[in-house]
Amino acid sequence: MKLSGVGVVCAGGAGVDALKVYLKNPDAPKPMPMGNKELLPVLQIPSEVFKNPLLAPVRRADRFSKMTLLAALEAWQGAEADLSRVGIILASACGPHATVFKFVNDLLDFGESKSSPTVFSQSVHAAAASMIASTIQSHGPVLNLADLAFPFESALTLADAWLEEGRCDVVLVGATEEMSDVYVHAISRMWGNRFVPGEGSFFFRLERDGTGPSLRVQHTIPDTASCLLENSEALGGASEDRAPGTSFVRHSGSLRIGGAFLLAVAELIRRGERLVGMTETGTVSPIQIVSTCGKRQRVIVMEKDIL
Amino acid sequence: MRGKVILSGLGVLTAAGDDIASSLVTFQGMVRPPVVNHSLEGLEQTFPMFAVQGKGIPDVDRTYHLALRATRQALVDAGLEQMPPGFRLGVCVGTTVACQLNDIPFYRSYRETGQPPLEPVYRFLLGSLAERLADAVGTEGPVMTVVNACSSGTDAVGVACSWLNANLCDAVIVGGADELSKIPSSGFWSLSVKSPALCKPFDRDRQGLNLGEGAGIAILERKASAIQRGRSTNLEVAGFGAAADGYHLTAPHPEGFGIELAIRAALADAGIQPEQIDFVNAHGTATRENDRIEGHALARVFGSSVRVVSTKGYTGHTLGAAGGVELVFTALALREGWIPANMGFENQDEQIPFSPLTAVTPLVRDYAISTSLAFGGNNAAVVLHRVKEGA
Numbered sequence: 001m002k003l004s005g006v007g008v009v010c011a012g013g014a015g016v017d018a019l020k021v022y023l024k025n026p027d028a029p030k031p032m033p034m035g036n037k038e039l040l041p042v043l044q045i046p047s048e049v050f051k052n053p054l055l056a057p058v059r060r061a062d063r064f065s066k067m068t069l070l071a072a073l074e075a076w077q078g079a080e081a082d083l084s085r086v087g088i089i090l091a092s093a094c095g096p097h098a099t100v101f102k103f104v105n106d107l108l109d110f111g112e113s114k115s116s117p118t119v120f121s122q123s124v125h126a127a128a129a130s131m132i133a134s135t136i137q138s139h140g141p142v143l144n145l146a147d148l149a150f151p152f153e154s155a156l157t158l159a160d161a162w163l164e165e166g167r168c169d170v171v172l173v174g175a176t177e178e179m180s181d182v183y184v185h186a187i188s189r190m191w192g193n194r195f196v197p198g199e200g201s202f203f204f205r206l207e208r209d210g211t212g213p214s215l216r217v218q219h220t221i222p223d224t225a226s227c228l229l230e231n232s233e234a235l236g237g238a239s240e241d242r243a244p245g246t247s248f249v250r251h252s253g254s255l256r257i258g259g260a261f262l263l264a265v266a267e268l269i270r271r272g273e274r275l276v277g278m279t280e281t282g283t284v285s286p287i288q289i290v291s292t293c294g295k296r297q298r299v300i301v302m303e304k305d306i307l
Numbered sequence: 308m309r310g311k312v313i314l315s316g317l318g319v320l321t322a323a324g325d326d327i328a329s330s331l332v333t334f335q336g337m338v339r340p341p342v343v344n345h346s347l348e349g350l351e352q353t354f355p356m357f358a359v360q361g362k363g364i365p366d367v368d369r370t371y372h373l374a375l376r377a378t379r380q381a382l383v384d385a386g387l388e389q390m391p392p393g394f395r396l397g398v399c400v401g402t403t404v405a406c407q408l409n410d411i412p413f414y415r416s417y418r419e420t421g422q423p424p425l426e427p428v429y430r431f432l433l434g435s436l437a438e439r440l441a442d443a444v445g446t447e448g449p450v451m452t453v454v455n456a457c458s459s460g461t462d463a464v465g466v467a468c469s470w471l472n473a474n475l476c477d478a479v480i481v482g483g484a485d486e487l488s489k490i491p492s493s494g495f496w497s498l499s500v501k502s503p504a505l506c507k508p509f510d511r512d513r514q515g516l517n518l519g520e521g522a523g524i525a526i527l528e529r530k531a532s533a534i535q536r537g538r539s540t541n542l543e544v545a546g547f548g549a550a551a552d553g554y555h556l557t558a559p560h561p562e563g564f565g566i567e568l569a570i571r572a573a574l575a576d577a578g579i580q581p582e583q584i585d586f587v588n589a590h591g592t593a594t595r596e597n598d599r600i601e602g603h604a605l606a607r608v609f610g611s612s613v614r615v616v617s618t619k620g621y622t623g624h625t626l627g628a629a630g631g632v633e634l635v636f637t638a639l640a641l642r643e644g645w646i647p648a649n650m651g652f653e654n655q656d657e658q659i660p661f662s663p664l665t666a667v668t669p670l671v672r673d674y675a676i677s678t679s680l681a682f683g684g685n686n687a688a689v690v691l692h693r694v695k696e697g698a
Contacts, residue, residue: 037421084568088551095454100407103490104414112352112493120494121682125406125454130683133551139568141549142685143462146406146454147435154451161469182417183408186428296447 001160003212003302005205007074007174008264009067011043011198011253014052015074020268022251023275029250031196035184042179043198043253058131061122064096067201068128068176069135075172075203076136086138087168089159090129091151091175093256098180099123128176140168150291151175152202152260153298157217163208174203175257198253202260213270213304215263220299226285229266231258232292245290246277259300262289270304311530312471314542314691315478316385318377319635321521321628322357323621326380327639333621334636334647335667339505340621342517354501356487357519357623368430369520370405371439373628374484377522378440381480385526386538390446394532395476397448398441399466400524401459401483403627405436406452409490440480448476453627457590458549458681459483460523460630464689465547467527477532482631484522491626492518500594506624507651508591508617509598509663516592519623523632542638545579545674545692548572552684559596563604565686566590566678570608573676573688581609584690585672586646586664588637590680591617592624593651597680602659605678611660614668620650630679634689637677641693644670 008015011029012022022028031041045067054073055066068090079086100123106115121127125144133142143158145151152175159171179199187197206215228245252261266287268275289300317327322340324330333340342355364372382388390396408431416423433439435452449470455462460483467479495501495518502515533539550568552560559565574581587609590601605613618636625632640646649663673693680686 036417083553084550094408095406097408100409100490101414103494104409104411105418107411107489107493108415108418112496115493115497117494117497117499120497123407123490123494124403124456124682126456126681126683126685130551130685133553133684134555137553139550139553139565141462141465141687142455142551142683143466143549144454145451147438147450147452148432149434149438149450154449157449157475158451158466158469161473161475165469165472167469182414185417185421186425189425190428 001163001206001208001215002210003204003215003267004207004210005075005077005079006264006267007071007203009045009049009071010200010261011045013046014049014070019264020273023265023268026276034179034181036181038185038188040184040188040193041196042184043196044179045199060118061131062096062099064099064176064178065122065128065131069131071174071201071203072132072172075205079170079205081170083137084139085169087140087162087171088129088132088138088142089155089171089173090144091155091257092146092177093148093151094177095125095146096123097183098178101180101182132172148256149293150298152257153217153291153300156215156300159206160216163206169207171206172203173206174201175260176201177255177257195254198255200261202264204263213302216301218299218301219297227269227287229262229287229289231262231289259289259291263300266302270302312468312527312544313530313533313540314525314544314638315528315533315538315540316381316387316526317635317638318380318384318524319632320359320361320373320377321622321625321632322359322519325361331639331643337648337667339650342505354503355505355517357517358487359520369486370402370484371436373486373520373522374400374436374440375443377524378444378480381524381526382444386536387526391536395448396446397450397470397476397479398437398446399451399453399463399479399481400437400440401453401455401463401627401630402436402485403456403459403491404485404488406454411489436484455685456682457626457629458679458685458687459627460634461677461679461687461689462549464544464634465549465687468544468547471527471529478526478528480524481527482522482524482634483628485520485626485628487518487520502593505651506593506620508593508619508649509602509656509659510652511654511656513593513595513598515594517623519625521622521625521628521632523628523635525634525638541694542641543692543694544689546573546577546690548576549687554684559600559680560684561600563600565684566601566680567604567607569686569688570676570678573690577690579674583672584609584674584676585670586614586616586675588633588675588677589615589617590678591619593619599658601680602661606660613661615661615663616646616649617663618647633677637675637691640670641675641691646670
């Protein structure tokens with residue numbers, strides 16, 4: 001499968017250009033305290049991101065849906081496709097859990113009879129991808145998945161299968177994770193300050209053929225001679241049998257969908273951008289993104305044309 | 308479909324029965340299971356709900372235990388209690404409740420004490436529903452938990468077929484599971500789609516849905532793999548289709564545009580014409596809108612003489628499990644040669660161009676289709692085929 005578009009919403013702001021600036025600034029990452037009682041530094045999405053005029057039609061949507069929609073629309077820019085053959089896949093680990101807690105909060109405060117149908121609707125995992133389909137008017141398959149180990153890598157694998165079997169001409173595949181007070185509370189009690197949690201949404205427009213770099217997902221130990229990006233640190237995994245790759249966890253925060261953040265980073269590297277912490281430049285191929293969970297790992301491989 | 312995919316094992320657990328045999332007895336006898344009115348603590352109003360009666364299913368982690376029990380049934384049915392060496396088994400299941408960290412006592416304690424017990428969080432972080440099932444059966448094939456709301460179980464079938472087409476595995480544990488939960492119960496009340504009486508799919512006087520719980524699991528397997536194991540069956544997944552309304556977050560497209568697209572895509576994938584379908588196991592939730600819209604879409608594709616059943620009169624709406632449960636029921640109908648009755652139907656709705664089947668009805672053709680519609684305008688359909696001997 002070929003990569004033809006990228007969309008990003010992260011602590012560095014919205015857009016690939018914002019990510020580029022963010023990753024070139026050695027002082028950029030600024031975790032902000034989050035939480036109710038126990039405050040934990042979190043790499044949060046800046047609030048001004050949600051004032052983007054593109055979000056006006058969905059102003060009542062929750063935060064999870066808004067960040068998802070923004071990233072997806074950026075990746076969709078310039079697409080020309082039969083809208084009945086455009087697929088959407090959204091991966092997450094925890095989904096719109098802040099909205100779930102908001103619904104539960106309302107239930108406890110006001111009872112069932114006054115619970116909000118709007119909040120309930122947005123608490124469902126499928127809501128965000130539905131907004132993408134409604135916005136771009138696509139009618140192909142939409143698939144939402146929620147797993148803890150390799151959600152984004154599973155989504156990429158499925159996108160590849162959809163393209164190969166001819167179910168879709170274009171697949172918008174992405175991953176979104178948000179933070180909430182409740183989740184921060186749980187993390188801080190379980191792991192102290194071992195992690196700086198992050199949040200964000202990352203989308204990729206994929207086609208079967210095209211001029212963009214090719215992508216695949218594999219399970220094998222990466223070729224250490226290539227440019228290696230390390231997601232394992234964000235997941236608490238340690239690689240014992242190989243030298244670790246370059247980690248951007250300082251910029252992404254700890255993210256179960258960190259492979260998606262790194263795929264956006266990989267695209268910048270492919271374009272020849274020299275980023276903070278990188279010794280490799282855009283001349284090294286392939287770029288491999290390794291995520292580890294227990295003894296299992298997934299590797300996203302970007303075979304690239306040198307630009 | 309690129310290659311033959313068969314259903315080599317089935318397992319199901321709903322209010323209609325704790326397994327396949329007891330479910331068939333319920334259907335054959337046309338007896339609606341007893342409903343519960345008070346199963347969820349703290350609900351302000353009571354609505355009929357269909358609970359699984361089986362003993363030994365704990366309330367904590369209930370969705371996982373429902374799924375595990377149905378999975379074990381299906382693995383036994385498929386002869387996969389012991390996995391052959393090198394066998395690549397994937398897991399793709401749908402759910403709605405189990406994908407959310409939505410434990411109400413935990414959250415109440417968080418609000419009131421600031422120090423809630425963290426067991427619910429640890430349980431959540433043990434793994435998604437599919438990940439935990441994969442661990443339980445000891446497989447390391449592809450794993451995915453589909454969270455497409457009420458079409459999750461049917462969409463999981465599509466994912467499994469794509470995995471098998473791509474040769475990522477030899478077989479897939481596929482389906483869905485969900486438990487009765489106060490969150491969707493309250494949410495559906497807020498949407499005014501719950502019925503105060505027993506649900507009446509496609510009936511003129513239907514008042515809404517009843518919630519249910521359960522799990523429906525099938526083993527989808529490449530036919531060559533099953534033959535190699537000496538366990539082939541005559542039930543095939545012939546085609547799958549999915550489509551988005553691209554219209555509204557909760558309301559289906561008023562003309563059923565997406566479900567019609569999904570059905571036609573599934574028929575095309577199967578390489579068959581609408582008239583080759585014997586019956587439709589419809590989503591048929593018994594809400595005013597779903598049944599009218601789905602009914603029109605079915606009539607447009609299959610004509611007004613289409614044979615339709617909604618099995619939700621026996622099970623309630625099991626949400627993320629529904630697609631898996633109804634996949635199994637559709638397969639059973641093909642296997643047994645008869646279609647269950649659409650319970651609760653009495654009077655035809657002038658706005659729906661057909662009446663569903665109201666009695667146990669013999670099968671006359673060899674294809675059937677199961678449909679699902681969901682929040683977010685997701686629609687999915689799967690075509691099953693009973694292959695006649697010698698074909």
